[in-house]
Amino acid sequence: MQPLLVQACLDTFYMVGWSTLIAVVGGLPLGVLLVLTDKGGLLQNTLVNKVIGQVVNVARSMPFIILMVALMGFTRAVVGTTIGVEAAIVPLAVGAIPFFARLVETAVREVDHGLVEAVQSMGGNTWTVVRKVLVPESLPSLISATTTTIVALIGYSAMAGTVGAGGLGDIAIRYGYQRFESSLMWITVAVLAVVISVIQFAGDSGARVLHRRAGKGGEPLRFRALTGLLTRGPVPAEATATADAKTG
Amino acid sequence: MITTSGLTKVYRSRGREVTALDGVDLHVREGEVYGVIGQSGAGKSSLIRCVNLLERPTSGTVTVDGVDLTALAGRGQRAGKELRRARSRIGMVFQHFNLLSSRTVQDNVELPLEILGISGRERSRKALELLDLVGLTDKAKSYPAQLSGGQKQRVGIARALAGDPKVLLSDEATSALDPETTRSILTLLRDLNQQLGLTVLLITHEMDVVKTVCDSAALMERGQIVESGTVGELLATPGSELAAALFPVSGEASGDDRTVVDLTFHGETTTEPVISQLSRTYNIDISILGAAMDTVGGRQVGRMRIELPGRFEENVVPIGFLREQGLQVDVADVAGRADLSSGEPQLVKEGVAK
Numbered sequence: 001m002q003p004l005l006v007q008a009c010l011d012t013f014y015m016v017g018w019s020t021l022i023a024v025v026g027g028l029p030l031g032v033l034l035v036l037t038d039k040g041g042l043l044q045n046t047l048v049n050k051v052i053g054q055v056v057n058v059a060r061s062m063p064f065i066i067l068m069v070a071l072m073g074f075t076r077a078v079v080g081t082t083i084g085v086e087a088a089i090v091p092l093a094v095g096a097i098p099f100f101a102r103l104v105e106t107a108v109r110e111v112d113h114g115l116v117e118a119v120q121s122m123g124g125n126t127w128t129v130v131r132k133v134l135v136p137e138s139l140p141s142l143i144s145a146t147t148t149t150i151v152a153l154i155g156y157s158a159m160a161g162t163v164g165a166g167g168l169g170d171i172a173i174r175y176g177y178q179r180f181e182s183s184l185m186w187i188t189v190a191v192l193a194v195v196i197s198v199i200q201f202a203g204d205s206g207a208r209v210l211h212r213r214a215g216k217g218g219e220p221l222r223f224r225a226l227t228g229l230l231t232r233g234p235v236p237a238e239a240t241a242t243a244d245a246k247t248g
Numbered sequence: 249m250i251t252t253s254g255l256t257k258v259y260r261s262r263g264r265e266v267t268a269l270d271g272v273d274l275h276v277r278e279g280e281v282y283g284v285i286g287q288s289g290a291g292k293s294s295l296i297r298c299v300n301l302l303e304r305p306t307s308g309t310v311t312v313d314g315v316d317l318t319a320l321a322g323r324g325q326r327a328g329k330e331l332r333r334a335r336s337r338i339g340m341v342f343q344h345f346n347l348l349s350s351r352t353v354q355d356n357v358e359l360p361l362e363i364l365g366i367s368g369r370e371r372s373r374k375a376l377e378l379l380d381l382v383g384l385t386d387k388a389k390s391y392p393a394q395l396s397g398g399q400k401q402r403v404g405i406a407r408a409l410a411g412d413p414k415v416l417l418s419d420e421a422t423s424a425l426d427p428e429t430t431r432s433i434l435t436l437l438r439d440l441n442q443q444l445g446l447t448v449l450l451i452t453h454e455m456d457v458v459k460t461v462c463d464s465a466a467l468m469e470r471g472q473i474v475e476s477g478t479v480g481e482l483l484a485t486p487g488s489e490l491a492a493a494l495f496p497v498s499g500e501a502s503g504d505d506r507t508v509v510d511l512t513f514h515g516e517t518t519t520e521p522v523i524s525q526l527s528r529t530y531n532i533d534i535s536i537l538g539a540a541m542d543t544v545g546g547r548q549v550g551r552m553r554i555e556l557p558g559r560f561e562e563n564v565v566p567i568g569f570l571r572e573q574g575l576q577v578d579v580a581d582v583a584g585r586a587d588l589s590s591g592e593p594q595l596v597k598e599g600v601a602k
Contacts, residue, residue, distance in 0.1 A: 125327070
């Protein structure tokens with residue numbers, strides 16, 4: 001029984017880890033591009049902005065289970081199979097990229113435009129602005145965004161588990177539901193709760209440390225904007241409380 | 249050093265057009281501190297942002313240190329290599345400091361040097377040197393959030409100087425600071441202007457700023473420069489709004505048989521004790537109704553409103569004496585005083601008889 005659970009945990013971590021990595025690598029530039037190409041942005045381009053925005057919107061609102069099925073052909077082309085942990089990473093990553101991109105967009109948009117102008121006045125180009133201002137200045141929010149994405153991916157991965165990907169979701173369905181072993185089901189729930197809490201705590205602490213260093217001046221607002229988005233996922237009450245305490 | 253000619257900026261949004269700059273001709277000489285003053289919405293901010301082309305002018309040209317920036321800019325919205333190189337030689341200081349909160353003070357000062365592609369060791373040497381110049385050596389490892397407003401602006405100034413600019417643009421640099429800190433920042437700007445031969449163009453809505461540091465000033469209203477010149481020239485211009493605002497005098501005659509005279513001090517002769525000479529020479533009692541004097545560049549400049557006994561006709565000779573001393577003399581029209589509810593007596597423009 002125990003090795004089963006341990007293996008399931010590792011499978012979940014494996015799926016979530018890789019898909020998070022791909023989501024960050026793919027979503028970060030996409031989110032930044034959404035801000036840059038927007039009206040008044042440094043690379044203002046309405047067409048590109050509209051196209052990316054639309055793709056992101058559609059992909060993000062697509063129910064994951066449908067996305068998973070729809071992407072089967074693509075998955076087979078990439079990893080050679082549609083069953084198993086590797087196969088699950090493909091739809092997970094594809095689903096998480098637009099999700100993360102939107103969070104990145106919100107975070108980057110909060111960066112004071114004055115900082116962008118300052119770098120421009122020093123002779124910096126757009127790439128310099130992205131590298132030296134937009135990303136480092138929104139780092140606390142980006143960390144929060146990554147946390148949210150990881151938590152969401154754990155949810156998605158459980159869904160993937162139900163259709164043959166393995167992991168904790170697979171255990172819960174096969175043993176807990178189909179074999180009526182409700183104890184195992186509850187253990188899975190407990191494990192998930194602990195994992196999610198640890199990740200959320202780690203993410204919040206990281207973001208908070210950076211926030212504190214960055215100090216006052218608009219920071220609480222940025223925190224708030226993100227907690228607004230976070231409310232869709234499990235938000236620890238303390239995060240909201242801190243944001244309120246800071247503004248107060 | 250900075251010349252703009254026919255600078256026009258029109259903002260278009262949702263079919264509406266707003267003219268922020270309407271044919272601005274500005275000329276800032278090398279090594280001077282030039283202040284542009286005006287109320288919010290007058291176009292000052294657009295003007296200074298057009299000087300380094302953060303804002304693209306709709307028409308007109310901007311020349312800084314002999315380089316026509318508008319020609320470098322090209323037509324595209326993005327800044328080309330040439331323009332970016334030119335910008336790196338123009339320092340800019342902002343009202344809200346615009347320091348990166350994720351970087352230490354030293355790293356903030358190093359940022360322009362990173363953009364210029366200067367090596368790590370050279371960067372930190374230069375940054376520490378600049379921090380020493382603005383008096384913040386001990387804060388090098390602090391984060392901006394740990395600094396006071398005045399300290400943040402010092403960092404902003406150090407950062408603006410990192411690229412060894414010949415020109416410093418100051419966009420309301422002291423507007424977010426308290427009066428005392430404002431004074432210390434202005435003193436710093438003045439020192440830098442003198443030590444480094446830096447040309448400073450600053451915009452402000454505070455007359456005190458102009459009075460404290462500026463060699464020359466321009467008044468902006470509705471996107472146009474209404475008055476401009478050196479402080480001395482402005483004072484010598486009869487009816488100059490800037491001069492009146494820089495050196496406001498008020499006070500009304502104490503009786504009908506009095507003559508109120510406004511004296512403007514500027515130029516070389518102002519060190520002479522004219523008032524006591526006048527009093528002794530003509531044996532008359534003079535009351536000072538109001539005065540605003542300041543020392544600008546080692547010379548006393550300012551305006552004074554005095555009251556002489558007797559009507560204007562009786563005071564022709566003493567007034568003539570004042571003119572002989574090289575002062576600009578305007579006689580207040582006391583006859584129509586009753587009609588002037590605003591309390592600001594109208595001046596009879598007599599011109600300077602020389």
